[in-house]
Amino acid sequence: MAEYKLNTPLTDAAIEPLKAGDVVFLTGVIYSARDAAHKKLFELLDAGKPLPFELEGSAIYYVGPSPAPPGRPIGSAGPTTSYRMDTFAPRLHALGMKASIGKGKRSDEVKAAMREHKGVYFGATGGAGALLSNSIVGSRVIAFEELGPEAIREMKVKDFPLLVINDCHGGELYVKPDLEAALKGA
Amino acid sequence: MREIQGSAVVEAVAGMCRKGNTELPADVRAKFERAMAEETSPSAREVLRQLLENADLSMATKLPLCQDCGLAVFYVELGDECRVAGGNLRDLINEGVRKGYGEGYLRKSACDPLTRANTGDGAPAVIHFDLVPGDKLRIAYMAKGGGAENMSRVTMLAPAQGWKGIKEFVINRVAEAGPNPCPPTIIGVGIGGTFEHAAKIAKRSLLRKLDDVHPDPRVAAMEKELEEALNRLGIGPMGLGGKTTVLGVKITVEPCHLASLPLAVNVQCHSQRHEEVEL
Numbered sequence: 001m002a003e004y005k006l007n008t009p010l011t012d013a014a015i016e017p018l019k020a021g022d023v024v025f026l027t028g029v030i031y032s033a034r035d036a037a038h039k040k041l042f043e044l045l046d047a048g049k050p051l052p053f054e055l056e057g058s059a060i061y062y063v064g065p066s067p068a069p070p071g072r073p074i075g076s077a078g079p080t081t082s083y084r085m086d087t088f089a090p091r092l093h094a095l096g097m098k099a100s101i102g103k104g105k106r107s108d109e110v111k112a113a114m115r116e117h118k119g120v121y122f123g124a125t126g127g128a129g130a131l132l133s134n135s136i137v138g139s140r141v142i143a144f145e146e147l148g149p150e151a152i153r154e155m156k157v158k159d160f161p162l163l164v165i166n167d168c169h170g171g172e173l174y175v176k177p178d179l180e181a182a183l184k185g186a
Numbered sequence: 187m188r189e190i191q192g193s194a195v196v197e198a199v200a201g202m203c204r205k206g207n208t209e210l211p212a213d214v215r216a217k218f219e220r221a222m223a224e225e226t227s228p229s230a231r232e233v234l235r236q237l238l239e240n241a242d243l244s245m246a247t248k249l250p251l252c253q254d255c256g257l258a259v260f261y262v263e264l265g266d267e268c269r270v271a272g273g274n275l276r277d278l279i280n281e282g283v284r285k286g287y288g289e290g291y292l293r294k295s296a297c298d299p300l301t302r303a304n305t306g307d308g309a310p311a312v313i314h315f316d317l318v319p320g321d322k323l324r325i326a327y328m329a330k331g332g333g334a335e336n337m338s339r340v341t342m343l344a345p346a347q348g349w350k351g352i353k354e355f356v357i358n359r360v361a362e363a364g365p366n367p368c369p370p371t372i373i374g375v376g377i378g379g380t381f382e383h384a385a386k387i388a389k390r391s392l393l394r395k396l397d398d399v400h401p402d403p404r405v406a407a408m409e410k411e412l413e414e415a416l417n418r419l420g421i422g423p424m425g426l427g428g429k430t431t432v433l434g435v436k437i438t439v440e441p442c443h444l445a446s447l448p449l450a451v452n453v454q455c456h457s458q459r460h461e462e463v464e465l
Contacts, residue, residue, distance in 0.1 A: 021229075036302055066253045066293040075291055076244075076253040081333040081366050103424065104333070104366035125233055125424060126333065126368040127457050130249040131240040148304045149253075149293050163229070163426075175427040177361035181418040183354065 005159070009057025010098035012118045018164045020171035024122060025159040030059040030101065031142075032153040034080055038088040040144050041152075045091070052143035052152055056096035059122075063101075064149035065139070066129070074139040074155070076129030079103040082121070086110050093117040105174060106166055114168050122162035123173070135160040188265075188321040190465050192272030195323070199282025202327040202461035203258060203308075204290035207250040210241035213396040214433070214458045221370065221423070221430040230428030237423075237456065248290070251457050255292035256329030258283045258311035261390055265320035279325070280309040295332065314386060322464050326393050329459040334371060335452075337363035340385050343447040352377060352449055353412060359451045360416050360432065365425020367453045372396065373416065373435045374452035378442040388450035391436035393460055400437065409435045423456075433458070 001021045006014050008028030018024065031053050033041065044051055062082050066075030082102030089100055090113035098119055103126040113119060124132055138156035145151050165173045210218075215238070222234045244251045260279055264270075270278065287294055287308030294308040318324075339359055343351045356375060363371075376388030400406040413435040422428025433456065442448055 064253060064293065064295075066250050066255060067291045069249070069291040072247075072249070075293070076250045078253055080254065081336065083366065103368065105364055105425075123365075123424065125236045125240075127252045127455055128236045128240040129253040130244040130247065130251060131236055133249060134243070148306070149295070150304075174365050174425045175420055175422065177364060177419040177421050179357070179361050179419070181420070182357045182361065182415045184415075184418070 008059055010059060011057060015098055015118050015120050015168055018120055018167050019169070020164050020167050020173040022164040024162045024164060026059065026162055027158050027160070028156070030061045030155050030157055030160070032061050032063045032065070032155060034062050034064050034150050035084050036147050036150040037144055037152050038085055042088060053154065055092060058097050059099040059101060060092065060097055061101040061155065065133070065153070066149070068139070072133070074133050074136050077133045077136055078129030079124045079126055082106060089113060093119045101162060111166055111170065111172070114166055115170055118168045120164060120168060121166040123165040124160075124162055132160070188268040189271050190268055190323055192270055192278045194465055195270060195275065195278040195325070196282040196285060198325065198463045198465060199279050199327065200286035200289065202325070202463060203283060203286025203292065203329070206327055206329050206459045206461040207255050207290060207292050208244050208248050210244070210251060210457060211460065214456070215241060217396050217433045221433070225423070225428050225430060227422065227426070227428045229426040230423045230430065233423035233426060250290070250292055251459065252331060252455070253293055254295065254331040254333065255287065256331045256459065257295055258308060259328045259330045259389065260311055260313045261316070261326040261393060262313060263316045263318045263324040265322045266317055267321035268323060270323065276313055279313055280311055283309045283311050324462065324464045326462040327460060328389070328392065331455050334367035334455040337367040337453040338451055340381060340448070340450045342381065343449050345445070345447045347447060349408070351447070353415065355449055356412060356451050357415055357419070360421070360453070361419055363453060364421055368455040369421055369425060370423055370430040370433045370456050372433050372454040372458050373412070374454060375412070375435065375437040376450040376452070377437060377448070378440040379448055380442070380446075381448055383440065384448035384450035385452065387438040387440055388452040391438045392452060392454045392458065393462070394436050396434045396458070405437050405439055409437050412437070
């Protein structure tokens with residue numbers, strides 16, 4: 001397991017060495033988007049309109065933060081479950097997105113897209129939203145404000161702690177459940 | 187007939203929403219610490235370390251433990267010798283939710299299922315009412331996050347499938363959910379009743395303390411057997427592998443139709459956010 005410090009925008013050269021299990025501290029700008037925002041991004045793409053941020057080299061964070069209390073740039077901001085964005089991720093990878101950040105399993109289609117377009121899937125610790133917010137130093141809504149917690153935010157991160165779950169070589173960190181052991185005697 | 191002021195209900199509910207989202211229950215913390223001592227895998231230990239640090243930070247800053255402050259779920263027991271003055275109990279609870287989620291800077295996650303439009307204030311809550319003897323009002327609150335709730339299932343087994351079928355279903359469900367619901371999870375199991383009642387008692391089981399032992403030795407043995415089986419899956423904290431896939435299994439068994447064996451599995455994330463008050 002290696003440790004990397006990476007900056008956005010992400011390049012093929014930055015993604016290629018990453019292996020499932022590596023720890024990455026990400027610094028720069030990432031964009032929040034979850035179910036409703038992805039739907040709207042696809043409406044823009046289908047209509048041939050520009051997106052609210054540059055996809056090339058981008059990292060999309062599947063998060064809907066809690067409201068920022070006075071004196072903090074953001075509220076709690078941990079990852080949501082990623083599979084709900086699986087229908088969207090392949091096309092975004094094809095258009096230049098380099099990384100998605102979330103928790104939980106990805107589909108075979110998303111894994112294939114990461115291999116084809118040199119993408120990576122990072123995991124952040126689910127349920128550690130207060131702690132993760134410490135690595136977010138700035139946040140502003142840049143699109144779809146009407147979506148409230150699901151609006152797209154540009155987030156400035158400093159050493160955001162991530163784990164490589166799926167790398168661009170087909171490697172995966174999640175363990176396969178040992179059904180046989182669990183069912184033994186059941 | 188004892189009278190309970192509506193304003194007391196609103197304040198109590200608002201307080202539970204704030205506290206429940208920012209203070210990790212002591213029984214959950216104790217389980218994290220025990221799991222930390224038992225896990226040998228560095229990634230499992232690192233996840234648990236982060237969760238403990240997260241709980242300390244949440245307590246100190248009042249930032250919610252998780253950005254998903256859940257859909258507010260309540261189990262209410264109203265004593266038949268008391269009444270609530272100053273408003274309808276359901277309305278008062280929802281007013282408390284709006285107050286607690288607003289003042290606590292908690293994320294409001296209630297939305298229309300089809301248009302997906304957010305209601306904007308965290309309400310309406312899902313409220314289960316029960317009438318009980320006595321002159322007290324007990325309200326239990328649970329912040330039920332979407333990620334774990336999405337991994338839950340209800341099924342109608344054939345009676346012949348019995349305990350073996352129940353175990354297989356629960357084990358397969360937790361295996362299939364894998365890393366998605368933020369393991370180590372707590373598994374609420376409802377056995378019996380009807381289609382909807384099984385789900386209701388599965389969720390209610392999650393209100394029990396993690397370290398309690400079911401008063402019925404038969405059910406206590408079932409809980410222990412299932413917990414041990416689930417921890418043999420090896421999913422571990424956040425799905426990174428380890429001995430701790432579940433922090434506990436809580437089962438409720440109730441009578442059912444002779445043709446049925448209803449079974450509900452309600453998955454709860456590791457932080458098990460819940461609070462209870464008696465008025």
